[in-house]
Amino acid sequence: MDSLDRAHGISGPFFAESAPVSLSHDRPAATAPDMLPGELDSETAALLRMVVLPQIEAASSWGDLVMRLGDKGFGLGFRAGRMILNRLDNGAEICTGRSLGAPLRGLAARLGRPALRLSRDGRSAQLQG
Template identity: 50%
Template sequence: MHLANNSEAASHALPPRLDCETAALVRGFLRPIFERAQTWADLVAALSARGYDLVFREGRLVILSHDDGRPLCTGRDLGEPLADLAARFGRLQLKTGRDGRSGWIA
């Protein structure tokens, strides 16, 4: 599939792998939000309050920046893989994007 422009490509992209230093900084900032959350709704609300969105792309939990919609990292990058979060919060309901490869919490 050919994407029309870079912004469309970015809207479906997975985040690049984080280098060690960046990963440590991002974990230090975002991981406490994940640790304090009791439900999927808590997690989404807390991330939103900090300027981030939670979406799913190609089976991965992805954190996006509100400002530009760019993917920052995955849950696994934070040490919070989707399987662990699903075990903690329960199964979540997703709305699937038209492309069939992306989605968001219903």
């Protein structure tokens, strides 16, 4: 059962099959825009590099990169100065470009600075166009 405690905040499972959640006034909660995808295990990283890196290396522009990644089922996002690889089917974030061996700085040097549209949270962005 959900409860509201004016001194400590709101706590409880908010959906039937959700884990207990606590929103406290005492400490700031980490928000999704502050979080970056975690490190990949070595096997997953190697498999992703085999599929994704050739597409990144062959891209001649940011638009070309998006098309090439899209053909493989991946998309790009940007947050906290990092490029983030995500799945197109469900939007799940997989890893940063640096985790793949393709940091944003290197891509920007080769493809030019990406034209980004800032999201409402002020911390994440998408490629324009």
